[in-house]
Amino acid sequence: MTASPAEPARAKGPRWAIWLPLAIFLAFVGLVAIGLFKPADHTVRSRLIGKPMPSFDLPPAQAGRKGLSSATLRDGKVHLVNIFASWCIPCRVESPQLGELAKAGVVIEGISVRDSADNLRTFLSENGDPYAGIGADDDGQVQLALGSSGVPETYVVDGKGIIRYQHVGEIRADQLAMILQKLQEAAL
């Protein structure tokens, strides 16, 4: 390869090549301008709405009562799935609202995250027990699969097991009507 120094490393490309960087740059500006001025919802929750519940089968969190599996959520009824834990302070704050909803006939399924049976019993006796069943998510796997960012978090799931609404954080008293509205919409 002792070629004569004939070809320069930068061969004379076609004339348009010189405009290529500008074209790439303009494409970049166009792309980010779209991203900037038509802001899509960046949050995780929007991705779950309209999607089926991931499949899971959690054992009961307390002896002698129901656990929770994704099959239960496909039984044709609308469910409210509440992720909670005894160690979570906002969960105490929302418990009266869950009680109200249960009184109104809403089926509430619980997923108790990284909890112990003793603590859970104390929690339920102090704050009331609105749950039809409670699944024990001891390693938080289901919580992760749901893309939940923390506890409490509540999902409205329709009769086919499709997530229709996700509520991040505790349900406050003034949000009860809204939650009931979402439940009715899911029943249609």
Add this chain to the structure above:
Amino acid sequence: MIAELGLAALWLAAALATLQLLGGALAQTERGGALAGVVRPVAVVQGLLVLVAFACLIYVFAVTDLSVKLVALNSHSMKPLIFKIAGAWGNHEGSMLLWVTVMGLAGGFVALIERRLPERTMLATLAGQAFVSLGFYAFLLIASNPFERLSPAPAEGQGLNPLLQDLGLAFHPPTLYLGYVGLSIAFSFAIGALVTREVGPAFARAMRPWVLGAWIFLTLGITAGSYWAYYELGWGGWWFWDPVENASLMPWLAATALLHSVSVLASRDALRIWTVMLGVVAFSMSMVGTFLVRSGILTSVHAFAVDPERGSFILALLAINIGSALVLFALRAGTVSEGERFAPISREGALVINNVLLCAILGIVLFGTLYPLLAEAMGAQVSVGPPYFNPMSALFALPMLLVLAVGPMLRWRRDTFARVGKALVIPAMLVVAMGIGLVVFAKVALLPFLGLAMGVGLAWASVLPLRGRNLRRLPLAVWGMVFAHFGIAVALIGMSSESAFSVEKLVAVEVGDTTQVGPWKVRLAGIEPIAGPNWTALEADLAVIYGTDGAPTQLTPQSRTFWAPPQNTAESALLTRWNGQLYAVLGGEADDGRWQLRLWWKPFVPLIWIGGVLIALGGLLALLGRVANDVRRGVASDRIADRREGQRELEESRS
């Protein structure tokens, strides 16, 4: 009063930047030289004025003048002084002012000392610098005045977030900014050279120290940022291909390519167009990176720096600055005469390949970073992670390492492999031996396997340019190259070893239990609650023993709870040995009184950052060598000029 002084200084600096732009631009026309004489002094004064403005901002932060809105929003009277001062640039407006301050100072410095270029090119360069600065001045003065008053002044500021009181966090962004802004000077030189078609060795020599300096800061910034993420986030990883990390990596890749091509242009007068192009691209990448981080257009772990509205302003700046530079490039590049020619097998040829590969990696990182945006524009949400970045960048990085081993041995203009082949026998044998060793004694994935084998060979090959040279007389720049290339090999070995040999263990242990991770015996001796100034923590007392013998060392990872704002963090504990690091994180308590411990043994992982520091050190040696050369040359030419002057006077006096 001080805030108003700062604002006035900022307005004046902006006015002077306008004058600098006009003067520099008019000097390019046939009869417009009238303002040419003021451009250099104006650039110097502009730099000083913006420095005054920045000093005023630091002052109002240091004394916590809460009648200034920016201070009230971002500071607090109870903060330690050092964090009050760092708070001045820890926010959007302040960081933009820091940016334009560094730009102004650098521009003034160039105006003061750079005398090698033709004056017209110099004026065009300063006009270019003023053009870029003006965008930032407009941004500050119109859209986000850092000195805006707040009336009535609040009793206390809102910025007492203990989590942000971290020295690393305070000084990491300015380090990167120095790098970004140093590249702005390279950009302006490229503009000046394009405008006057003076793309040659003089231009390259003027530009080189700035590229080197910027590159050193970028290297250090990236290395420090990576180590910070490693010990602070507690995930055991050191690089996440996070958009913010990529935003700092892309200018570095472009600057690395520029650094090499500018050397070819300086010493061989080849690669003219390519160097100018990279000068534009490197600074473009700085601005693109800043835009991506500041606009919040890509969600990332660094989300604290996010503000969508300001994004559009930076985007407009970006479009104007880079767009016009690229138009100028397209219009002028065809008319810049071709540089010196060279054979494919030559030092230049190797540097061209290195440049192309670096640019390919840059393209891959840019594409991967922007791909989520592209997908979103088409209605899908995706995230791009290591499964894309690792193999794709390795595809181009590995051939680049080959070039890196051979290139420095080649002669300029034309060479043969036969001449350098003999010297490369030993490194090649090292690669093979390491490869065989790995196959026999360990089961390693492909990428780390290649990384380890090539890393060892490269480490040897990188010092070969010293062979047969008088080490005491060797130019500093050559030492710099050797250090930097050796640093690349060291970092590569660290990265590959980390990914090949890391042992991870997640265990639940009772107090008194012992567990084994890699060669370490780890005993949980106790769990103690402790209290800090604004947090409480559970601290594990781990007694760790390496191998079978020796006294145990204490390691104390914590699980911390801050109360303002409430937040849990894991404070990892690290134990460094010559051959690796033990990394321990304390998790939660399980039901039965056992404690979760996450342990990693990461053989040779510190080499990653040692390599990074070596690379920066190499840059520093090269910079010192170049500057010393320039100074010597300057002194010499002054002396020659003096002698001539003396001669002339002598002759005149005789006649």
